[in-house]
Amino acid sequence: MFLRRSVTLAMSLKNYSSEAKNLVAVAVNNQTGVATVTLQRPPVNSLNLELLNELSSALTELEEKKARGIILKSSSDSVFSAGLDIHEFSNTEEGRLKKFWTALQDVWIKLYGHSAPTVACINGHAPAGGCLLALSCEYRVMLKQKTIGLNETKLGIVAPLWFIASMENVIGRRLTELSLTTGKMYTTEEALKIGLIDEIAEDTNDAVSKSENFLKLFQNISPFARSQTKKFIRGNTVQSLVKTREADLKAFIDDITSEKVQKGLKVYMESLKKGK
Numbered sequence: 001m002f003l004r005r006s007v008t009l010a011m012s013l014k015n016y017s018s019e020a021k022n023l024v025a026v027a028v029n030n031q032t033g034v035a036t037v038t039l040q041r042p043p044v045n046s047l048n049l050e051l052l053n054e055l056s057s058a059l060t061e062l063e064e065k066k067a068r069g070i071i072l073k074s075s076s077d078s079v080f081s082a083g084l085d086i087h088e089f090s091n092t093e094e095g096r097l098k099k100f101w102t103a104l105q106d107v108w109i110k111l112y113g114h115s116a117p118t119v120a121c122i123n124g125h126a127p128a129g130g131c132l133l134a135l136s137c138e139y140r141v142m143l144k145q146k147t148i149g150l151n152e153t154k155l156g157i158v159a160p161l162w163f164i165a166s167m168e169n170v171i172g173r174r175l176t177e178l179s180l181t182t183g184k185m186y187t188t189e190e191a192l193k194i195g196l197i198d199e200i201a202e203d204t205n206d207a208v209s210k211s212e213n214f215l216k217l218f219q220n221i222s223p224f225a226r227s228q229t230k231k232f233i234r235g236n237t238v239q240s241l242v243k244t245r246e247a248d249l250k251a252f253i254d255d256i257t258s259e260k261v262q263k264g265l266k267v268y269m270e271s272l273k274k275g276k
């Protein structure tokens with residue numbers, strides 16, 4: 001039974017990092033077993049290798065400790081995550097590029113297939129990799145007046161098959177094709193209309209509260225029955241990457257290091273700065 005006695009709500013807080021700076025914070029509610037995982041890499045929570053490694057470790061620990069739910073949110077009320085850190089793409093050191101993409105694969109495999117019920121509390125913009133994180137969760141609550149989408153084509157890059165599958169499993173093939181080929185970013189209201197998100201929230205507190213309400217749906221459901229059912233539904237999608245990880249890594253390295261893509265990314269980064 002879910003208890004809501006705020007006085008006795010003992011929160012244990014743990015930060016995961018191999019560095020002095022913590023990029024992901026995990027707070028577990030000891031009464032409910034629900035973990036809030038907060039991305040905290042200002043200004044825009046772009047996903048670099050270190051953040052991805054911390055998120056990956058946090059997800060493993062929450063799997064081992066049998067968390068009863070996970071709420072993924074941002075420490076900022078403006079941006080949930082700006083997606084992959086574009087600076088990682090211009091890193092010419094192939095060892096780091098490999099580690100970076102492998103870490104992203106790890107995070108997606110762990111989050112998409114997590115035994116715990118997962119909610120994306122999208123308290124800010126969520127382009128590209130930010131949208132991928134949200135799509136990997138089972139439920140999405142988003143603040144009004146934000147944007148979300150897989151806009152990779154706008155950067156001159158191709159979203160891998162597992163990005164596409166994550167979107168297709170939520171909004172269907174036709175809309176996924178239209179969204180990805182045009183690089184469409186949806187407003188919160190548009191996203192609700194097409195089922196890309198499930199609820200709209202006024203502010204972060206409201207979004208967290210709506211996320212908690214979703215997780216309450218499972219308080220009287222056997223965790224075993226729930227997670228096995230999720231595994232049956234999501235297993236094939238996860239396995240399709242697990243079986244092709246090496247080829248996916250090679251495709252990423254070949255694509256991202258090509259002269260044409262590097263030129264396009266440079267122009268895109270400059271346009272981001274000019275947009276100020």
Ligand SMILES: CCCCCCCCCCCC/C=C/CC(=O)SCCNC(=O)CCNC(=O)[C@H](O)C(C)(C)COP(=O)(O)OP(=O)(O)OC[C@H]1O[C@@H](n2cnc3c(N)ncnc32)[C@H](O)[C@@H]1OP(=O)(O)O
Pocket residue numbers: 043044046078079081082083084085086087125127128129130151152155157158159160161251252255256272273276
């Ligand atoms: C045969 C083919 C097979 C193909 C196989 C596959 C091949 C693989 C191909 C590779 C696929 C790779 C997939 C990538 C997915 C991604 O996630 S790419 C990242 C895309 N992200 C974006 O486009 C977001 C861009 N950012 C924004 O739109 C805005 O910043 C924002 C709406 C998120 C926030 O706006 P605002 O609050 O106004 O902040 P800004 O002033 O814009 O930004 C502040 C600061 O942050 C920098 N920044 C923003 N986004 C990123 C980022 N993603 N990475 C790094 N840095 C970023 C921005 O430049 C500002 O920096 P300065 O203050 O100017 O220094």
